[in-house]
Amino acid sequence: MTLGFEIIARDGRARAGRLITRRGPVPTPVFMPVATQGAVKAMSPRDVREVGGAMVLANTYHLLLRPGVEVVRELGGLHRFMGWDGPILTDSGGFQVYSLAPLRRIEEEGVIFRSHLDGALVSLTPEEAIAAQQALGSDIMMVLDECPPAGAPRGYLLEALRRDERWARRAIKVWDRASGAGLMGIIQGGVDLELRAMSVELICALGLDGYALGGLSVGEPKQKMWEVIEATVQLLPQDKPVYLMGVGAPEDLVKAVGLGVDMFDCVLPTRMARTGTLLTSTGRINIKNARYARDERPVEMGCGCYTCRNFSRAYLRHLFMSRELLAYTLNTIHNLHYILGLMAGLRRAIEEGNYQAFARDVLESLAQGGAEADQGGWDA
Amino acid sequence: MTLGFEIIARDGRARAGRLITRRGPVPTPVFMPVATQGAVKAMSPRDVREVGGAMVLANTYHLLLRPGVEVVRELGGLHRFMGWDGPILTDSGGFQVYSLAPLRRIEEEGVIFRSHLDGALVSLTPEEAIAAQQALGSDIMMVLDECPPAGAPRGYLLEALRRDERWARRAIKVWDRASGAGLMGIIQGGVDLELRAMSVELICALGLDGYALGGLSVGEPKQKMWEVIEATVQLLPQDKPVYLMGVGAPEDLVKAVGLGVDMFDCVLPTRMARTGTLLTSTGRINIKNARYARDERPVEMGCGCYTCRNFSRAYLRHLFMSRELLAYTLNTIHNLHYILGLMAGLRRAIEEGNYQAFARDVLESLAQGGAEADQGGWDA
Numbered sequence: 001m002t003l004g005f006e007i008i009a010r011d012g013r014a015r016a017g018r019l020i021t022r023r024g025p026v027p028t029p030v031f032m033p034v035a036t037q038g039a040v041k042a043m044s045p046r047d048v049r050e051v052g053g054a055m056v057l058a059n060t061y062h063l064l065l066r067p068g069v070e071v072v073r074e075l076g077g078l079h080r081f082m083g084w085d086g087p088i089l090t091d092s093g094g095f096q097v098y099s100l101a102p103l104r105r106i107e108e109e110g111v112i113f114r115s116h117l118d119g120a121l122v123s124l125t126p127e128e129a130i131a132a133q134q135a136l137g138s139d140i141m142m143v144l145d146e147c148p149p150a151g152a153p154r155g156y157l158l159e160a161l162r163r164d165e166r167w168a169r170r171a172i173k174v175w176d177r178a179s180g181a182g183l184m185g186i187i188q189g190g191v192d193l194e195l196r197a198m199s200v201e202l203i204c205a206l207g208l209d210g211y212a213l214g215g216l217s218v219g220e221p222k223q224k225m226w227e228v229i230e231a232t233v234q235l236l237p238q239d240k241p242v243y244l245m246g247v248g249a250p251e252d253l254v255k256a257v258g259l260g261v262d263m264f265d266c267v268l269p270t271r272m273a274r275t276g277t278l279l280t281s282t283g284r285i286n287i288k289n290a291r292y293a294r295d296e297r298p299v300e301m302g303c304g305c306y307t308c309r310n311f312s313r314a315y316l317r318h319l320f321m322s323r324e325l326l327a328y329t330l331n332t333i334h335n336l337h338y339i340l341g342l343m344a345g346l347r348r349a350i351e352e353g354n355y356q357a358f359a360r361d362v363l364e365s366l367a368q369g370g371a372e373a374d375q376g377g378w379d380a
Numbered sequence: 381m382t383l384g385f386e387i388i389a390r391d392g393r394a395r396a397g398r399l400i401t402r403r404g405p406v407p408t409p410v411f412m413p414v415a416t417q418g419a420v421k422a423m424s425p426r427d428v429r430e431v432g433g434a435m436v437l438a439n440t441y442h443l444l445l446r447p448g449v450e451v452v453r454e455l456g457g458l459h460r461f462m463g464w465d466g467p468i469l470t471d472s473g474g475f476q477v478y479s480l481a482p483l484r485r486i487e488e489e490g491v492i493f494r495s496h497l498d499g500a501l502v503s504l505t506p507e508e509a510i511a512a513q514q515a516l517g518s519d520i521m522m523v524l525d526e527c528p529p530a531g532a533p534r535g536y537l538l539e540a541l542r543r544d545e546r547w548a549r550r551a552i553k554v555w556d557r558a559s560g561a562g563l564m565g566i567i568q569g570g571v572d573l574e575l576r577a578m579s580v581e582l583i584c585a586l587g588l589d590g591y592a593l594g595g596l597s598v599g600e601p602k603q604k605m606w607e608v609i610e611a612t613v614q615l616l617p618q619d620k621p622v623y624l625m626g627v628g629a630p631e632d633l634v635k636a637v638g639l640g641v642d643m644f645d646c647v648l649p650t651r652m653a654r655t656g657t658l659l660t661s662t663g664r665i666n667i668k669n670a671r672y673a674r675d676e677r678p679v680e681m682g683c684g685c686y687t688c689r690n691f692s693r694a695y696l697r698h699l700f701m702s703r704e705l706l707a708y709t710l711n712t713i714h715n716l717h718y719i720l721g722l723m724a725g726l727r728r729a730i731e732e733g734n735y736q737a738f739a740r741d742v743l744e745s746l747a748q749g750g751a752e753a754d755q756g757g758w759d760a
Contacts, residue, residue: 038698042705045690067673067698075676075694083690293447296455310425310463314455318418318447325422328705 003140003182003209005241005262009351013233013260016350019241021055021087021139022180023079028241029257029350031248031343032057032089032265033336037066038082041270042328043336045083051305051333052340055087055139057265060132061096065115065122069135077137089265090138092129092186095214095245098147106146108163126167127174130183138181142212143171145186150219157190158198164188165202172206182209184243190215191224193231200235210241210263217246226255233260250279250342251366254359257346269339273331276320279338281362283369285313287331292317305337306330383520383562383589385621385642389731393613393640396730399621401435401467401519402560403459408621409637409730411628411723412437412469412645413716417446418462421650422708423716425463431685431713432720435467435519437645440512441476445495445502449515457517469645470518472509472566475594475625478527486526488543506547507554510563518561522592523551525566530599537570538578544568545582552586562589564623570595571604573611580615590621590643597626606635613640630659630722631746634739637726649719653711656700659718661742663749665693667711672697685717686710 004020005028019026033040033048035056040048048056058078063069075081078088094111097104101113110125124132129144145164148157168185175183185203189195204211213232216225229244236242241262247253248266256264269279276287280300285292287299298308299316307316307330319327342362349358384400385408399406413420413428415436420428428436438458443449455461458468474491477484481493490505504512509524525544528537548565555563565583569575584591593612596605609624616622621642627633628646636644649659656667660680665672667679678688679696687696687710699707722742729738 037702037704038695039704039706042709044686044706044709046686062702066702067694071674071694074674075692081692081695081698083695294451294454306424306426312455312461314447314451315418315461315463318461322417322442322446324417324419325705325708326419326424329422329424329709 002177002180003184003241005210005239007239009353011350011353011355012258014258014346014350014355015260015262016347017241017262019055019087019140019263021182023085023087023139026054026087027347028262029253029343029346030055030263031253031339032263034059034265034267034270035082035084035088036267037062038072038078040332040336041274042325042332043270047329047333048084048336049086051337052344053086053336055089056084057089057091058082058136058138059096060090060093060129060136061100063136064093064124064132065117069132073135073137079137087139088137089140089263090133090136090142091245092142092144093124093132094129094144095147097124098149108166110144110167111146126170130171130174134176134179134181140182140184140209141175143168143183143185143208145188145214147215147218148188148190150190152190154190154192154195157188157192157195161188161195161199161202164199165206168203168206168208172208184208184210184212184241186212186214186245187232187236188215189228191220191228193228196228196232197235200232204237208240210243211236212243212245212263213261214245216244229256229261230259248339250339251363253339253342254346254362257350258355258359264343269335270332273335274328276327276331278316278331279335281338281365283366287313287317287320289317299334300338303334303337305334307334307337382557382560383564383621385590385619387619389733391730391733391735392638394638394726394730394735395640395642396727397621397642399435399467399520399643401562403465403467403519406434406467407727408642409633409723409726410435410643411633411719412643414439414645414647414650415462415464415468416647417442418452418458420712420716421654422705422712423650427709427713428464428716429466431717432724433466433716435469436464437469437471438462438516438518439476440470440473440509440516440518441480443516444473444504444512445497449512453515453517459517467519468517469520469643470513470516470522471625472522472524473504473512474509474524475527477504478529488546490524490547491526506550510551510554514556514559514561520562520564520589521555523548523563523565523588525568525594527595527598528568528570530570532570534570534572534575537568537572537575541568541575541579541582544579545586548583548586548588552588564588564590564592564621566592566594566625567612567616568595569608571600571608573608576608576612577615580612584617588620590623591616592623592625592643593641594625596624609636609641610639628719630719631743633719633722634726634742637730638735638739649715650712653715654708656707656711658696658711659715661718661745663746667693667697667700669697679714680718683714683717685714687714687717
């Protein structure tokens with residue numbers, strides 16, 4: 001067996017379940033903190049555990065270029081390298097090739113790009129993407145695909161998703177199932193529902209361990225994104241995990257779970273933390289705001305994270321204004337604790353058949369914007 | 381009572397004892413990690429505890445300018461503000477006025493300077509320096525003095541140390557002894573042993589809780605520094621703690637303890653950590669060095685710190701090269717653990733009457749430079 005998936009409870013389209021990885025079970029819906037370069041930014045592995053992290057995502061593209069996947073393998077694999085003993089999902093490297101690499105050429109064989117670090121020409125084929133993830137010791141791997149930009153013409157999207165299917169077949173051929181690592185496919189097709197349906201048909205015929213929605217949150221109108229998610233999730237096999245890549249705003253997590261999504265990753269909570277934006281149940285607060293200079297309250301009353309248990313908004317503002325490194329750690333602890341707590345709340349609500357009411361309360365509280373109003377209407 | 385001091389054991393001139401602060405006892409010799417702006421850089425208070433930190437130093441100058449000592453007082457004092465429940469020693473603010481402020485004028489009344497943050501004119505008198513430290517809630521305060529630059533002429537040094545004595549008298553007048561906070565004086569006089577003796581006579585006549593050697597490690601020849609330390613410590617009252625300000629290299633700590641110094645603070649271990657220099661019992665290693673790219677050993681074999689228990693040199697190098705914030709935290713954990721472990725070793729050796737052998741072993745191991753040789757003779 002590679003990657004298993006059990007559904008424990010359903011509530012409407014929402015599901016609570018668990019992924020059975022070779023490194024143990026992971027309750028779903030799950031949010032994966034992003035460890036781009038083999039570290040969740042500003043966090044130690046024990047910090048990630050403490051805030052409720054069960055599984056992290058690492059970026060194959062970054063680790064391929066630095067320190068190199070062979071180095072990581074020699075050192076015992078990514079888990080040992082980064083000191084994380086929970087499951088790790090790795091992306092294929094494709095998304096960063098399209099978003100970060102200054103030059104790239106997509107051919108039938110694969111993609112050729114220049115490293116954003118030193119300009120070196122690097123090739124990435126579907127087979128190499130799997131080999132890299134296997135060298136890292138990934139527990140859940142992703143197939144290499146193309147992520148076309150928002151607004152790409154239909155003909156381009158069609159050609160790309162057909163190539164994606166051929167690439168997925170090649171990826172499967174080099175997948176070492178005996179290792180126990182899972183492999184997930186990626187559905188593309190832009191915001192064209194017909195193309196999405198075609199991609200589902202092509203990719204799901206391959207019998208992978210789960211399916212991700214790719215090519216969303218890349219600049220398309222938000223309404224379009226939700227249409228695609230809603231329509232596509234219903235076409236996917238009901239017994240496999242569904243992964244929405246790159247989405248992580250609190251309100252989006254709540255909605256997507258309601259549409260049947262099981263897995264998420266996003267840099268939003270960690271990146272916002274580093275720019276001074278803190279997530280709360282009543283919206284975001286900008287800790288740089290002068291109104292927090294003498295505010296002795298924690299970021300969120302009743303929050304059980306290390307940051308809220310020990311430090312005031314005034315101290316967090318002081319650290320941020322003073323550019324103290326501790327600011328980034330404390331802010332990240334809070335934001336991840338908030339997001340992971342939200343996911344735990346969603347799981348519980350689904351198990352209790354209470355998703356609708358829970359989601360409505362969360363969304364109302366976020367929209368009512370107590371936190372934003374509290375700091376003068378500032379919006380991140 | 382304000383600040384107490386008990387000597388538990390002597391070995392030659394070295395002493396092991398404890399400071400009795402209003403926030404509990406602190407074993408000496410003690411090294412105080414520096415929390416310049418109300419945070420030990422890249423460390424949370426629990427990290428500082430875990431590496432063995434018992435007491436920290438905070439800089440009055442920095443906190444005076446940002447967030448302001450009145451803000452800290454309103455928020456319940458520095459301990460609560462920064463989440464540190466151990467003792468805190470604060471400096472007077474003077475040293476940073478001389479080293480950081482772009483413009484300053486020293487008069488009988490006090491010193492006037494421009495903030496390095498916004499150019500605002502700020503005055504600091506001996507009374508204001510105590511008031512600021514009391515507002516912060518400092519457990520051990522320092523009197524305001526002048527720290528003349530290395531090479532200042534004798535006449536200048538003499539005038540300054542005489543003014544220091546008048547300033548110390550004024551500081552004592554506003555010292556709230558009932559609060560239980562201690563107050564220490566500072567010995568100046570450059571590298572002139574006669575002037576140092578005069579400063580000892582003037583300052584020690586005031587009956588303060590302890591005495592610091594100031595104006596050292598400011599650019600004078602190292603040999604001179606040791607002459608001054610050796611001669612001056614012997615003139616100080618034997619029943620009061622002796623504090624050598626701003627010295628923290630491992631070999632210097634070992635030597636100074638042997639000369640009778642009880643207290644230290646220095647940014648060296650934390651600052652070096654942030655530039656990639658790691659302290660070990662066989663010397664420093666530069667984690668940026670390419671030779672560590674595949675080195676799966678911990679920074680120091682047998683080290684019990686979180687960093688060494690969980691991560692390889694290869695990973696630390698990767699984090700540093702990738703500018704991951706976690707690099708600064710993990711490096712700082714190791715360096716402070718090393719320094720604080722060295723201090724614990726010195727205390728034990730003194731209690732066991734074994735200081736000489738312990739010191740010789742430590743200095744030989746450091747000088748033999750296994751770690752430096754190990755990485756090609758690089759020297760930080």
